[in-house]
Amino acid sequence: MTKRSIDTESTSPAPRRVKPTPIEKRPFTVANFIDGDIVHQTAISIHGECPIFDYAPETNFVSVSVTDSFNQSQAVQHWPLHDGKWKALAMLTPGISTITLNLHHASGVHDSITISLNYVPLLQLPPLHLAIMVAKDSPLLIDCPPAKYGAFATAHSDINAAISKLRMAAYMWQALTAEDFREKGLGRRSFRLDEEWASNTTLRNTHSHTQRGSSATMGTVAKVHIIRSDKTVAEIRDAQVAQQNPRGRKREALHQYFESALAASGIPAFQSSSRPVVAGLILDTHYSAEQKLILGHAALGCHKSDGVSLGIFGSHLSYAWPRFLEEVPACLADATATGDSVGNDNGECDTMRGACFVGQGAFLHEVGHAFGAAHTTGIMARGYSPSWAMNFIEDEANSRMENEARWDLRDVLRFKLLPHFALPGDGGPVTAEFRQAGVTIAVDVDVGVDGDGDENVDEVIKVSCKAGIAQVTLQIGTDEPRVYFNDITGTCTAFSINTTSEKLDRSKALKITALAMNGKERVAKNAWSLLKEKPYITVPGSNIILHKQSVHSHSFEAGDNSDNDGDDEGYIHWAMLLHKRGKDGTLHRATSIDLRVGCTMDGAVVYYTDGSHRNCGPGGQHSFGGHASESHNLPEGETIRKVVICKEDDGWGSLAGIRMMLGNGESWGHLNYRNRDYDDDDDNSENGVDEPDSEAIVTLAPGDDEEIVGFYGQSASGSGFTYQFGILTAPTGVVLPEAVYDLPEFIEVE
Template identity: 30%
Template sequence: MCTNNQEKGSSGVARSSSLPISPFAPRFLSVQENQWVHQSVLLVFGQVGLPERPCDGMITVHHHLEGYPPTQWPVNCGYFKVLVHLDPGPNRLRFDFTGAKIPCTSSSVVVNFLPLTSSPPLYLAIVLAKDSPGEYECQSDRKQREGNDIRMAKRKLRMAAYLAQAFTGEQMYRNRLGRRCFRLEEEWAEDSLSNKENGVMHSIAKVHVIRSEKTVAEIQNLETARDGAALLDIASAAVDKYFQYFQNLSVNSKRHVAVLMFDAKDDLRIEGLINHSALSNEIGVCGTRSLYTFPSCLEEVVPAFTDCTRIEGNSTSVNETTDLGSFWEAATSAMGNMIEAFISPQPPVQPRELDRINRTFTTKEPYLFKTKSAGLRICLPQEECNWSRVDCLRLRHHPCFRLPTDPVITAGHDNPQIYAIENGMFASASSGIFLVEIYTDDTYRAHLEFTTKIEREVQLLESELREKLPQDCRSKVIKLKIYSAGQGQTIIDDFSATKGAKVQLPNGYGVAYKSSSLGLSDTDGSKPQEVYLHTLTPGRILTSIRVFHSTALDGLEFVYEDSSSQLFGHRGDKNDRKTEISDFSLDTRKGESLLGFSVRAGSWVDGIEILTSLGRRSPLFGNPHGGTSTLIPPRGRSIAGVSGSCAQCVDCFSILYK
């Protein structure tokens, strides 16, 4: 009986008492009492005993609900790592420690699980060839013991997804970004997270099984040719068709799908796939290499990552090396590749070390056969692999990681806009700027983060940016990647080149600056245009803006109080009945003036909205296609004109400000 330092409640789960706490009672280092989490499987890291007297033993975890059987986890040198399956609501967990010549001791903790059902889920899918026999490559003894069919593949993929969830959730917490994590699409089904077959029903991750229109030979030929782009097309086509016809989701619905290409024997970390992931590119693909070494339930996690069974040398993987290593090394490598394909922000900023993912779930590391070296005696957090700070920041604002307390992002996909100033630039986005990455020679050097408060406008000064660089890089060309909370991104290849955005205004009105341009300006017959607004002259008042539009923006006419006007673009073809003319008036009696524009643009300007100083915005003129960008001058500056180019429609647009 574990009554050393706990009293038992009516549920059988221990609750704290006023008795002295035994030094051998489990202590929790990664979770706090009554903490709220948002993931089904939680990683708990803790300690037993005294630092000067490390001990080994076993932790048994009991859940207060009967549907969750007890699980056992090793204690090594006084440390333990446990994976706990949580139920929505409060989870009262008791941790019993038993060791040689040590009385049984217990500690308990309450963890609250709130599923984030309003966030988009990560879908899990297995894509098979149309003639697939439904068996993955497996070593003979493992095949006899557990099988290698679709049923087992679903269990292993599901467990791998929960491990990725536990790892990512812990990384976000360690980076002080809250208990945030992606959620998996779940279904009410018989629980497979325990090897104790008790027929209990739980919400567990759903794995879709999808048949492709390609054959096994076609898929494996592309794999041998290392044609990742073609394999991605096969997976995308199968997934789109399946979700359209069987899940009532349109082809254009944004979803994140993690795909296991069942008949591909390699890991598929090849050109065309290596910089794709489910969370970054909506679909991520990996193969079944070493799938048989994966755990299929919680009880198998530690054995899977400590199994020193040697791999037989008859594998047909196209990437296999001479020394195949052991089961645990294969499981670690494959698990790292799967996390890279399913979760990772792409493209990577820094080299990732996911080939040590085993250390996240175990407290010691076995012998490494591939390098012929001893593993770690104790795996502490500082020796584990991790998401870099920049990776965590990029995940922080992903829609799948949103918390109920996060501000609502209404701007959609909002690319940051760049505004040059005398000694640097402003970056602006309606959804806010949260990250600026600094590069030289296409290599990441440093970053600026805005996590406490997302800034809608960020000033970037060249002197401050260069101070953040290593000494030997401070004279080199600076490249920036700027991220918005609306999942937009803008790349500045040469920070110093923004000084060329200076424009000399006529009639002695001084200097203006040009914003970043929207549209590609590559339409046949495109000609540059610039309009300097008459409002530069004191006393001139802009009263309305007339918009000429059809399926794109044809032109803008700025109308003044004396009925004079200025035209940017053209008024459209008079014989073309599709051209529409829309007027948007400013309330000059209240001092309303032109503030900026919200622009829909791709190769050309699809549509435009007019923004005013009183917070009004016009209807959308044109069509709603293309990415959304907002052009508003930095604080303390006003619009001096517009610039761009025009052919049949406006194919490039920017604002001038001073």
């Protein structure tokens, strides 16, 4: 490091001189905004690069000044920089905001940037609501350690502090989410917050006015609802409802308490018919040093598309959260020990910064569940614990880490389906067909002619989804996975890997992970096994190929039954066509299909014009049960548009249910959807045309130039329950040759 020197040879006082400071010559830039950008959220994360100064690091920082379209300026904010990088948060008001960024070093301003952003709130979209639940006899205080002056002041522990901290945390979530969406190529999307005209606590000077009781500085800020529970402090702090108590008998009760308090509040926004998404803070959480247990705390989230989607978290770590913008850098870098009077949640909260990371990050995790995210990676896999601060500040403590406090791509694609994350130009509401489209990984054929004029057939692995393919990842053996295809625009609906021309080591397992634009994912643990059972049927004497696509029950897949070359003990293979050749040689079309569903998927029966029928399952005299069965006519000339299957076996092992839809929109059948995963998508919608959005629901549909001509699958040889159900497709309008009806695949199994 170059040091300053003073001229000591002169006897008279002389000004102190500073040697030139070596710097790496890189410009001071903003990386994620350009002048004139339009944004749709209040809080933004802004970052860029700057020169690397090799001198006086304590003097280096970036100042941020925001002036609105009425020429009203916010207080200047200071943000740290490190190793030639900087990050900052800014709060915007509707209209044009002018943001002035100054780079400070040693003697003053080294460089300056000014950009203008146009903040256009999308008030027509549903917001994320913020709520704090308090006991009916609550002291209106939260845990606060001595290091935060908890025994002497309520600056970080009273209800006003809790409101300010929750509000600031929500704005940080908003900024993080918008930047994460942008970096993933999906536009700067985030939820908006339900805002109101109230005392502005998001800046130090306006927050201080409110705390002192002087004339409050009003502004548009996120509304925090105080929801009074009918439970007492003692009931909320009952060890039996503490989620972290391994012997607790009612560890999900706090979520129910919060839901009940919202319903009883009488606030229209919290009624089920409003379908709100709520981030709920439990105020009366408390660490019991005697029991070594955090009481009144639960980290739970639940998404209900037809009700209240609620993510809850305790207040026991909120002492470490910032109350206003100026406190953000300090709270995210504070290595002060938290002490013994507060809970060390998950063993990761022994410092103030650690408590802030876990508190804000784990709460956002539960809000993620409320928006429908599953336990994937990043934020939904506790990635916030080590790297939360990396989204907001540049700090030496995080400089060598990978930022894991991000949303998984699967989650943001699911969020994108919600109206909360819409952007102008999206093209209208998401259709049920797009939302339900499943991902298929199957072997296909590529028919060609070689140099000698002989026909050859290459086998390819085809990944397809009508919603569009976002990403295909391949892993060969234990090698590092690599992205084989990545198109976040979703314009590609089918992607093929030619197993003949590609140099893939067949001695190692080939794992293929395919992600669709609707957030649905399909994994083939060893794609080579797909080649063992051909996914097509060739018709002798013609160039017509019947393509196959199917779905297996979860237990069937877990048993690797697909790897047994069709000799599955206890299962029978069956296949049938929607036209049947009668004894007189005449073809008879299908007139109706009876979908047999009870506690599980029994099977199906296809009836023909000659009065005969064929079972989708055991043949002969086998009779299917099913109390929820439904039959439907097939009008002449009408085709089956799609088949929807529920894989959720509910302990039976077989598929759960089935629905079919005709080209004219008519549908029938029963899915038997009973998802009970509390933390994930808790959608309980009816078994109607708009099927639940779940990994358990798979849609089978022909390609754009194909139509369904038959079905195939595997059923239990005894009960007849269906473990695999698939569709056979052929080119649209093609008349199948006579030879197809003589194929052994279509001989009825007795």
